[in-house]
Amino acid sequence: MPNTDFAHLHLHTDYSLLDGAIQIKPLAERIKELGMKSCAMTDHGNMYGAVSFYKEMKAHDIKPLIGCEVYLAPGHRSDRSEARRGEKPYNHMILLAKDREGYHNLVRLTSKAFKEGFYRKPRIDRELLAQFGGGLVGLSACLSGVPQAHLKNGKLEEAERAAYEFQDILGRGNYFLEIQDHQLDDQIRINKDLIELSKKTGIPLVATNDAHYLFRDDYEAHDVMLCIGTGKTVNDANRMRFGGPQWYVRSPEEMAQIFTYAPDAVARTLDIAEMCDLKLPLGENQLPVFPIPREEGDITVEEYFEKVVRQGYEKRRETVWERMLSAGTLKHSLSEYQERVSREIAMIKRMGFPSYFLIVWDFIKFAKDRRIPVGPGRGSSAGSLVAYCLDITDIDPLRYDLIFERFLNPERVSMPDIDIDFCVQGRAEVINHVTQLYGRDSVCQIITFGTMASKAAIKDVGRALDMAYADVEKIAKLIPPPVRGRNVSIDQALETVPELKQAVETDAQVRKVIDIAKRLEGCARHSSVHAAGVVISPVPLEELVPVAMSQKQELTTQFEMSDLEKTGMLKMDFLGLTTLTIIDQCCKTIKEMQGREIKWSEIPLDDHKTYELFAQGHTEAIFQFESSGMQEICRKLRPKSIEDLSALNALYRPGPLDGGMVDDYIERHHGRKPVEYITPEMKEILDNTYGVLIFQEQIMQLAQKLGGYSLGDADLMRRAMGKKKREEMAVHEEKFVAGCVKNKIPKKKAKEIFRLMAQFADYGFPAAHSVAYAHVAYQTAYLKAHYPEHFYAAVMTHVTDDAA
Numbered sequence: 001m002p003n004t005d006f007a008h009l010h011l012h013t014d015y016s017l018l019d020g021a022i023q024i025k026p027l028a029e030r031i032k033e034l035g036m037k038s039c040a041m042t043d044h045g046n047m048y049g050a051v052s053f054y055k056e057m058k059a060h061d062i063k064p065l066i067g068c069e070v071y072l073a074p075g076h077r078s079d080r081s082e083a084r085r086g087e088k089p090y091n092h093m094i095l096l097a098k099d100r101e102g103y104h105n106l107v108r109l110t111s112k113a114f115k116e117g118f119y120r121k122p123r124i125d126r127e128l129l130a131q132f133g134g135g136l137v138g139l140s141a142c143l144s145g146v147p148q149a150h151l152k153n154g155k156l157e158e159a160e161r162a163a164y165e166f167q168d169i170l171g172r173g174n175y176f177l178e179i180q181d182h183q184l185d186d187q188i189r190i191n192k193d194l195i196e197l198s199k200k201t202g203i204p205l206v207a208t209n210d211a212h213y214l215f216r217d218d219y220e221a222h223d224v225m226l227c228i229g230t231g232k233t234v235n236d237a238n239r240m241r242f243g244g245p246q247w248y249v250r251s252p253e254e255m256a257q258i259f260t261y262a263p264d265a266v267a268r269t270l271d272i273a274e275m276c277d278l279k280l281p282l283g284e285n286q287l288p289v290f291p292i293p294r295e296e297g298d299i300t301v302e303e304y305f306e307k308v309v310r311q312g313y314e315k316r317r318e319t320v321w322e323r324m325l326s327a328g329t330l331k332h333s334l335s336e337y338q339e340r341v342s343r344e345i346a347m348i349k350r351m352g353f354p355s356y357f358l359i360v361w362d363f364i365k366f367a368k369d370r371r372i373p374v375g376p377g378r379g380s381s382a383g384s385l386v387a388y389c390l391d392i393t394d395i396d397p398l399r400y401d402l403i404f405e406r407f408l409n410p411e412r413v414s415m416p417d418i419d420i421d422f423c424v425q426g427r428a429e430v431i432n433h434v435t436q437l438y439g440r441d442s443v444c445q446i447i448t449f450g451t452m453a454s455k456a457a458i459k460d461v462g463r464a465l466d467m468a469y470a471d472v473e474k475i476a477k478l479i480p481p482p483v484r485g486r487n488v489s490i491d492q493a494l495e496t497v498p499e500l501k502q503a504v505e506t507d508a509q510v511r512k513v514i515d516i517a518k519r520l521e522g523c524a525r526h527s528s529v530h531a532a533g534v535v536i537s538p539v540p541l542e543e544l545v546p547v548a549m550s551q552k553q554e555l556t557t558q559f560e561m562s563d564l565e566k567t568g569m570l571k572m573d574f575l576g577l578t579t580l581t582i583i584d585q586c587c588k589t590i591k592e593m594q595g596r597e598i599k600w601s602e603i604p605l606d607d608h609k610t611y612e613l614f615a616q617g618h619t620e621a622i623f624q625f626e627s628s629g630m631q632e633i634c635r636k637l638r639p640k641s642i643e644d645l646s647a648l649n650a651l652y653r654p655g656p657l658d659g660g661m662v663d664d665y666i667e668r669h670h671g672r673k674p675v676e677y678i679t680p681e682m683k684e685i686l687d688n689t690y691g692v693l694i695f696q697e698q699i700m701q702l703a704q705k706l707g708g709y710s711l712g713d714a715d716l717m718r719r720a721m722g723k724k725k726r727e728e729m730a731v732h733e734e735k736f737v738a739g740c741v742k743n744k745i746p747k748k749k750a751k752e753i754f755r756l757m758a759q760f761a762d763y764g765f766p767a768a769h770s771v772a773y774a775h776v777a778y779q780t781a782y783l784k785a786h787y788p789e790h791f792y793a794a795v796m797t798h799v800t801d802d803a804a
Contacts, residue, residue: 006252006266007038007273009065009139010094010178010208014523015041015049015449016069018229021213021222023522024053027249028060030214034251038273040065042094045122047110047546048449048527051563054280065276066103067096068110069141070124077117077125090123091146093166094139094178094208098276102135104543110558111542114549122548130169137272138170139178142210143186147177147197151190159193163201176206176272179265181258182246195262206272207255207265212247219245221519227464228525235466281544285415285568288438288538290358305354306345308361312389313341319601320396332398337385340397344386344404351408353416356570359536360418361390366433367426373580375421377772380407383697392418393772394600400643400771401688403697403711407768411712412719415565419532419573423580424798431534431574441540444547444555446533446564446571449524453487455479456525457517465513475503475510490518529554532573533561545569578798579623579776586783586794593790600779605642609785610778614639621795622784623777624649629657636666643688644669645774650694650765665692678756679749681706693760695767696722702757706750707739721761729758 012020013027020043031039039062041053050066057064071090073079080089097103109132113122140147140163150159167175177198179191198205213222223241224234232239250258252266259266292304299307321337324330348354367374368391376382377393383402387393397404408416422430435443452460455476462472478500480488494501494514503510529550535557541547545567546558557564564571587598613619615638617631625634625645630652639645651662667673668690675691677683685701686693693699696718703714717736720728733754740750784791 005270006207006255007036007040007065007269008209008211008249009040009067009096009206009269009272010042010069010141010180011040011211011249012043012069013041013049013053015046016043016212017524017526018225019044019212021218021225021520021523022211022249023214024049024056026214028056028062030249031057031062032060034249036062036252038063038065038270038276040067040096040273042067042069042096044069045071045110045113046548047106047558048447048524048560050546051280051282051559051566054282055566063273063276064278065096065273066106066278066280067094068106069094070109070113071117071121072129072146073117073119073123073125075125077113077123077128080119088144088149089119090121091149092141092144093146094141096137096139096272096276097135097278098137098174099135099278100281102137102276103278103280105132105135107544107546108132108542111547114547115542115555118549126165126169129166133170133174136170136174137275138166138175139206139208140166140176141178142180143184143190145178148190148194151193151197152186156193156197159197160201163197163203167201167203175203176268177201177203179205179207179259179262180210181207182210182242182244184243204268205262205265206268207259207262208269209250209255210247211249212242214249216245216248218248218519221516222247224461224464224516225520225523228460233464233466281568282566283568285352286538286544287352287355287415287570288359288442288536290355290362291437301358302349302354305348305358308358309341309345309386309389312391313337316389316396337398340385340404341389344384347404347408347410348386351410353408356416357386357390357392359570360387360392360420360572362437363430363434364390364392364420367422367430370426370429372426372429373423373584375577375580375772376775378419378421378575378769379417380766380768381416381418382768382772383407383766387418392420395768395772395775397768400646400767401697401701402768402771403700405711405715406697406700406718406766409712409715411710411716415568415570419575421575421577421580423584424576424578425581427574427576434534434536438536439540440555441542442537444535444541444557445550446530446535446561447527447548447550447556447558448530448533448560450526450528452517452520452523452525454490454493454517454521455487457490457521458513460525461513461517461520465509465516467509467513471509472513475500475513478503490514490521527556529556530561532575533571534574535564535569535571537569577776579780581798582791582794583776583779583783585797586787586790589790589793590787594787598783603779603782605778606640607782607785610782611638611640613781613785614645618784619781621780621791621799623780624773625777625781627652633662633666637669642771642774642778645777646767646770647689647694649770649773649777650767653763653765656694656763661692661694665690665694668692678753679706679745681743681745682753693756694765695770696761696764697767699757699761699764702753703736706743706745706753707736708742709736709739718761718764721758722764 013022013024014020054064070093072093097106109124112128113124117123146162147159177194179194226240227234230240255266290301321330364374377395381387382393382395383397383406384404385397388396458476459472478497479493504514548556548558550556591597614634617635619625619631656662668675677691685698699718700711700714703709703717704711717732736754737750741747
């Protein structure tokens with residue numbers, strides 16, 4: 001049985017960018033293997049990985065300790081004069097969160113370090129520590145800690161004064177002197193003094209290993225990583241190095257053997273781990289409350305939401321549905337629209353999201369009032385009639401049989417996700433409006449991390465090893481290009497590229513590069529700002545999540561998108577779409593030069609000249625239809641409706657293409673192949689796609705009609721299928737088959753239908769997104785067909801790359 005009398009309290013993951021080489025999942029597996037019950041994450045100056053670390057440790061039944069190795073300014077955090085005198089501009093200190101108060105204080109400290117104390121590194125100072133020290137445990141860190149730095153310089157009294165100072169700030173029992181032993185001369189020299197200092201002050205010792213990599217034999221890979229981070233090569237004499245292979249995740253036995261002279265310091269790690277009992281605030285929705293205009297009087301957010309939706313409904317009724325009713329083209333009755341909008345309003349209220357819809361309604365209204373082009377819809381939000389009534393989307397969901405539950409599911413309470421396409425030139429203005437409305441401290445962009453992918457890792461490692469550029473390129477080029485948007489890993493390349501395998505087996509230098517690159521592959525390499533993500537908080541952000549400053553001085557979250565969603569923060573995607581800019585400019589020049597104003601609500605969706613363009617495959621510069629492969633299937637299909645364009649949008653992807661679905665669809669479309677259904681009940685749902693399963697919504701409708709599911713449950717089944725969750729799928733199969741049998745569908749056929757749906761779920765596409773983007777494609781094609789000179793002028797003005 002492994003010894004568990006130790007916990008790592010000082011450990012750097014790969015979020016200590018290009019300094020830590022420990023990835024979170026392998027760390028959790030290793031800690032479990034070594035029998036340790038808890039583990040800390042203490043990255044340099046940030047909390048980037050806190051949520052991922054917390055979730056992964058919990059999943060492995062290990063107690064996660066959330067911390068940070070903060071940079072401490074010698075004087076005031078805004079003062080840079082000490083650095084100018086040649087002194088180090090910061091020291092190190094470990095802070096661990098004991099509880100929720102400590103976590104929020106750590107969030108505030110790391111945020112203020114970026115916002116107020118940044119000088120080479122994000123720094124805090126003693127003033128901030130005193131202000132936000134509640135709920136925190138402090139350790140004196142490594143040789144760069146304040147007491148250790150004094151001891152190293154022989155200043156024993158100053159070391160003692162510093163230790164007392166930190167104990168006073170954090171409170172007795174919350175500050176510890178950290179002792180490390182990596183066989184460094186300076187450590188050996190000061191460790192005796194540290195033991196004496198502990199005896200003299202009564203401040204307890206705690207043993208740590210300052211882990212930067214997982215295994216002892218990762219030392220060389222970590223050394224190469226340091227070279228990558230500092231722009232040096234391993235052959236540079238004057239470079240940063242750790243001086244030995246000791247900075248790994250040591251076992252409790254190893255720590256006990258090293259510190260035979262201080263066994264209490266090893267055992268005390270468990271006492272500190274015991275002091276920390278943090279439950280991260282995950283899954284608590286942090287929705288801002290929409291500021292209702294004063295002139296509305298004493299009215300709740302729910303009442304105002306319903307009022308705005310009903311007003312929008314009346315506007316759509318007068319301008320769209322009644323006209324279609326008169327023309328005999330309205331597919332559904334007005335009473336069905338009334339019932340649907342009431343049902344959506346009730347569900348949105350019940351789920352607590354009226355503020356969310358009002359927030360989106362407000363900034364889209366702002367954009368449209370300023371004539372900033374906005375896309376007709378994106379993602380599953382086009383399935384909402386409320387979104388259509390609020391002018392958030394321009395797609396009538398009933399007309400295209402789109403499902404609200406695909407967007408907002410009452411059975412799975414999670415934040416709705418409305419992504420918006422804006423004209424590239426107006427996007428910043430919309431974000432600025434949101435920032436002014438909710439406060440500069442409550443709105444920011446979202447961080448994202450670039451990782452060392454296979455090919456990039458090989459290039460980085462080759463450079464650091466001082467290899468000839470041509471030799472490095474030769475190896476890197478043997479990694480195949482991404483498959484369906486996913487990078488091919490080095491291991492996968494070794495299995496599929498014989499030339500690479502042979503090079504590794506026969507060339508020692510290639511073997512070394514590949515071995516090190518494999519160890520570093522997947523590590524976070526740098527941070528940048530997410531292209532579209534914006535987060536809006538009900539209170540200043542640093543009261544809920546840590547924030548950082550980008551190199552361009554933009555405020556960002558410290559958590560990346562997926563982690564941010566787990567904290568319940570409201571995030572929006574404000575996407576810049578060049579196509580909207582092209583359409584807008586084209587319409588402006590048509591009006592200026594020909595006096596014709598194009599109103600898309602009045603343009604027919606069955607224009608012959610437009611569809612002829614698609615049928616002939618003349619789709620260069622047509623949104624999402626410009627590739628040669630898409631041109632070919634346009635010529636084969638000869639689309640005649642928005643539904644046809646929507647189907648092509650969904651089908652032109654690797655899964656359906658590889659599975660022969662595209663050819664099947666085209667043959668059935670032209671009547672050259674019979675349309676067959678496993679059971680007649682499927683016809684109503686699959687009729688408009690000729691019996692071919694194309695959209696995720698069709699899975700939901702089949703589950704509802706055949707298996708007796710609610711649409712909410714049907715969405716859960718769709719998600720389980722898409723994520724290949726076997727246990728959940730087994731439960732759903734039983735439920736679906738039982739529901740089908742109840743509806744007089746034979747069990748054998750029911751199982752066949754379930755298998756078909758499960759197989760399709762791999763590459764199913766949301767109809768709502770497909771329909772919305774089919775409209776954008778139609779608009780670009782209409783302009784190209786009728787006003788080619790205006791269209792090409794706009795395209796050449798705005799497109800240097802692919803418009804899609």
